[in-house]
Amino acid sequence: MGRPCPDSACDPIDPRVRRTRSVVHEATIEILVGDGFEGLSIESVAQRAGVARTTIYRNWRSKADLVIDAFSSLAPPPEIEPVGEVRADLMAILGHLAHELPRARWVSVLAALVAAAECDEELAREKRSLSEVRQRPLLKVIRAAIEAGQIRSDADPKVVLAMLAGPLFYRRLMSEEAINLDFVAEVVDGVLAGLGYEPGA
Amino acid sequence: MGRPCPDSACDPIDPRVRRTRSVVHEATIEILVGDGFEGLSIESVAQRAGVARTTIYRNWRSKADLVIDAFSSLAPPPEIEPVGEVRADLMAILGHLAHELPRARWVSVLAALVAAAECDEELAREKRSLSEVRQRPLLKVIRAAIEAGQIRSDADPKVVLAMLAGPLFYRRLMSEEAINLDFVAEVVDGVLAGLGYEPGA
């Protein structure tokens, strides 16, 4: 019990290493946000972090690794408490997403991630995993709505999710049209209507 | 008919230039498809095209330019003749898209384009323009359906479009789940149901 425990919490991790991780992390994000994926080079990260290039190679296997690290910490799934009413819950989650999409730092990184994943299986795996994590809150709401009989019981939650989130990302990454609350409401109402949702219920 | 034709044939374009454009174009696509955006360098294009590097710089301002060129020619909006029945027409267009998304060469290029556009205003412009072109067939069908009274008259065609196309791109670029005809049908039917569409009508 008095022995050093084996995990991260109280791990006897070299404080120098911890410091390195932190500054490099921060530098990666700053560059990614400022200059995009193109501007991200090991060199530039090292420079901005005030760290030797070798140190980065010691701690991250590739540029991709840096990006994943950065993204993971940038985009924690939002903490939104569902109230049990499907429309309200969807509006809360998607409204938050709609607010973030045009401005949050992680979105640019996501775009880079998506592109890079096209020709890097490891990155693709990483991307799927991140995606899965971020879908959870939405899926929970959808499944709850199905169980509560608020929407059609034969609906496929994952399809519903794609129908809800897809339009938002489409506008952000493809058409670059506005993503305001009206748009979100139209999407949510349209999808719910198609699923037999009745507001009054 | 007697007018100078708008295209290459009789344009007073130096045949050497024409040839250069063509071989470089071809090489760009081949590399893009084979090695992805990462493998695309002016050097590699020049090499594969059997052309001097200088020649490329003379004709394209940047790597982005090459990509746009390649993409434009890779992804011609499909020639699908609407029959006037909204569900059938949407299924035709989106079914085609669903078929292409997992395999067509332009999709990877699109991902690269999207990411690059994040930090290059010119590319972003280019991207929007391409996007706009590709939306047309779908928009035409949606607007026709509205005019024909097949769906609610207060529907915003662009919102409807995002709700139809968004889920497909979402699955391709984000979640990497299957994009089969069942999925397309669920999306189309869901959206149409939300728009007051009645199959029998």
Add this chain to the structure above:
Amino acid sequence: MGRPCPDSACDPIDPRVRRTRSVVHEATIEILVGDGFEGLSIESVAQRAGVARTTIYRNWRSKADLVIDAFSSLAPPPEIEPVGEVRADLMAILGHLAHELPRARWVSVLAALVAAAECDEELAREKRSLSEVRQRPLLKVIRAAIEAGQIRSDADPKVVLAMLAGPLFYRRLMSEEAINLDFVAEVVDGVLAGLGYEPGA
């Protein structure tokens, strides 16, 4: 006469290349003389020459190449006209060498060359070739003396050369004792005496 001459003078050599060669050359020598072989890095040469590192790699295959180039230009065999009297001629040549050994820049380079040649066959070849060239004037004098009957006819010119030059280099590289004219005279007289030379003759 009107034909393009084959040599450097009017060779259609890119003037940029000529300039590069020259400044790099000079920088190499300066560093070699100042900091020795250890201080010679492609980087340092590039820096001092005010040239990109790549440019050096384009024109020289290795650090060794640089050194050889430098040495060749530094150490032209001296132009000493033999008068036909062996002792006088040897004293002229070896006296000149004795004067150079403690001060001339090529000597340090030579030491570097010798060491580097120990583990680089190409350099070793180069070294032998240089050595051969520099032996010529001395060999000529020795052979002439043999033919003129000034020294024993069964003497091996190459052995005699080693006996004359060896002691000088030994003092310069090994023992670091003085190499003055007295020493040269002692060596020359000693060797000649052993070869049956008679001053008066």
Add this chain to the structure above:
Amino acid sequence: MGRPCPDSACDPIDPRVRRTRSVVHEATIEILVGDGFEGLSIESVAQRAGVARTTIYRNWRSKADLVIDAFSSLAPPPEIEPVGEVRADLMAILGHLAHELPRARWVSVLAALVAAAECDEELAREKRSLSEVRQRPLLKVIRAAIEAGQIRSDADPKVVLAMLAGPLFYRRLMSEEAINLDFVAEVVDGVLAGLGYEPGA
């Protein structure tokens, strides 16, 4: 007299230190012989010796230090007992040297030492000291010959030494010509003849 003796035998030297010295020493020699001076890095020595790099830095101030250490132990002046007849004694010593020059491990190291000494005063000092030690046996023979009247009494022993050893080193390091017993004999006989030596005496 009661003080601890100055040498290793009874010094209260930490046995770990002694062990370190020994394995590093051995590793240095092995690498020097195997890969030459170029292949010698603190890193490589540490690796082969199975020792931490830090340990080496603690015990040797530089790579040069390692080399000197290695050289001292590699090239012990040969134990040759002079018989009192100058030609025989010279042939014994120089014959031995001639045999070693083309093959012994210390020769390459010597070349490195010579080059390095060109721009490192400490090394130069070290080199002179080593040189001085190795000259002793030869000097002893020469001086004895002078005293015994076998060669001219006005000969400078150090000059004679340079005339004897110089040609051998010259061939080894410069011209890379053969160094066989015939060559040694020619040199010895030539020098002795110049010094008034008479075989019969």
Add this chain to the structure above:
DNA sequence: AAGTAATCGAGACGGTACGTCCAGTCTTACA
């Protein structure tokens, strides 16, 4: 048909970044 101009290839150049190796310093933990 000859002369002019556009286009080309070849490739040198200064650069940036890569990923690796090593140098030398420093810190921590252990024996």
Add this chain to the structure above:
DNA sequence: TGTAAGACTGGACGTACCGTCTCGATTACTT
């Protein structure tokens, strides 16, 4: 205290491309 282990800064390596720049040599249009 000396050592092992290993992280750190930093410099150089040799390679790949970048984008710019001359420089002839074709090739096409023009007169």
